[in-house]
Amino acid sequence: MHETRHSSPLSLEDTQATAAVIMSDTLVASRFLPSNDHIGVTAVAFSGGQGKAGVDAGPDSLIKAGLLKQLKDDLAYRIDYDGIVNTYADVIPESDPTVDNMKRPRACSAVNQRLHEQTYAHAKDGRLALTLGGDHSIAIGSISGVARAIRERLNKPLAVIWVDAHADINTFETSDSGNVHGMPVAFLTGLCKHDIFSWLKEEHMIPSSKLVYIGLRDVDSGEKKILRENKIKAFSMHDIDRHGIGRVVDMALEYIGDDIPIHLSFDVDALDPAHAPSTGTPVRGGLTLREGDFICEAVHETGRLVSMDLVEVNPKLLAKEGNADTWEVAETVRAGCSLVRCALGESLL
Numbered sequence: 001m002h003e004t005r006h007s008s009p010l011s012l013e014d015t016q017a018t019a020a021v022i023m024s025d026t027l028v029a030s031r032f033l034p035s036n037d038h039i040g041v042t043a044v045a046f047s048g049g050q051g052k053a054g055v056d057a058g059p060d061s062l063i064k065a066g067l068l069k070q071l072k073d074d075l076a077y078r079i080d081y082d083g084i085v086n087t088y089a090d091v092i093p094e095s096d097p098t099v100d101n102m103k104r105p106r107a108c109s110a111v112n113q114r115l116h117e118q119t120y121a122h123a124k125d126g127r128l129a130l131t132l133g134g135d136h137s138i139a140i141g142s143i144s145g146v147a148r149a150i151r152e153r154l155n156k157p158l159a160v161i162w163v164d165a166h167a168d169i170n171t172f173e174t175s176d177s178g179n180v181h182g183m184p185v186a187f188l189t190g191l192c193k194h195d196i197f198s199w200l201k202e203e204h205m206i207p208s209s210k211l212v213y214i215g216l217r218d219v220d221s222g223e224k225k226i227l228r229e230n231k232i233k234a235f236s237m238h239d240i241d242r243h244g245i246g247r248v249v250d251m252a253l254e255y256i257g258d259d260i261p262i263h264l265s266f267d268v269d270a271l272d273p274a275h276a277p278s279t280g281t282p283v284r285g286g287l288t289l290r291e292g293d294f295i296c297e298a299v300h301e302t303g304r305l306v307s308m309d310l311v312e313v314n315p316k317l318l319a320k321e322g323n324a325d326t327w328e329v330a331e332t333v334r335a336g337c338s339l340v341r342c343a344l345g346e347s348l349l
């Protein structure tokens, strides 16, 4: 029989007393989850947060590459996945003109509102909510749903580790592009509010003091001002060069504190384009594969990961005619799968 690598399920009451034991034990999704081997997957085929077609095919490419099978067979998780790659076609309006500089705002809002309910349901029932994107605008829904469930269940805020080349904290006022995938953090922290997103409530949000960035290297000047004025913690590639990834991750985890559940939002463009070229907004000088995997491993090791996004894999962008797999696409998808597996404990011996 296949030996499960997870310890037995814990009640929430048990969690405090057994935390130390679990931390020294090897594989556990999170001490904030009632069952530590259960993942709820939501596949989000959405590209409306930016202008390049194909990122909606991201979840399908990750799943076809075997990601969920690996989590189930190799890492012994129970996978709750409805088999649906959500397009949310029924809520996407035919006409969606720009409002206040936001492109496709109604689609972005409606899709995120639906996704919010899906990750909320996973997190409420104690499953680790894994969301496969799609462009990064979908973090508005994925994170707010989990944050709401965590508040209800544990009366705690959710901490967010945002791994990205970009800060994605533009407001519709500061954004040059008008692309909502450059704005999710502003909505999630309440720094940006808009009637079109009126479903997003205070109790779905995350405190900007429990947000930390890793990997930044392409931050707009308006965003720099927002980061400074709100004293938001950020570790750029410069910090990684100076201190090394190990120190940076330690400092990031220290900053958010050790008694808080963690959401990991991983934009594949945090990786250097040498490793993840097939993405919409690549920026040179990024993380190596090992640095990316290391961040995920270290977050896993905290035993406090309750949810994760993996976004911006665009398997169409660098595909050849007839969709033949190029090395660029294959490597990007492979990197995405590796990041998720590392966040779920694959590297532990």
Ligand SMILES: NC(=[NH2+])NCCC[C@H](N)C(=O)O
Binding pocket: 135, 136, 137, 166, 168, 170, 175, 176, 177, 178, 179, 181, 182, 183, 218, 220, 267, 269, 281, 312
């Ligand atoms: N999720 C992403 N890849 N975001 C890129 C954002 C780029 C730019 N800062 C913008 O607001 O348009």
Ligand SMILES: [Mn+2]
Binding pocket: 164, 165, 166, 267, 269, 270, 281
């Ligand atoms: Mn990015």
Ligand SMILES: [Mn+2]
Binding pocket: 136, 164, 166, 168, 181, 267
């Ligand atoms: Mn991003």
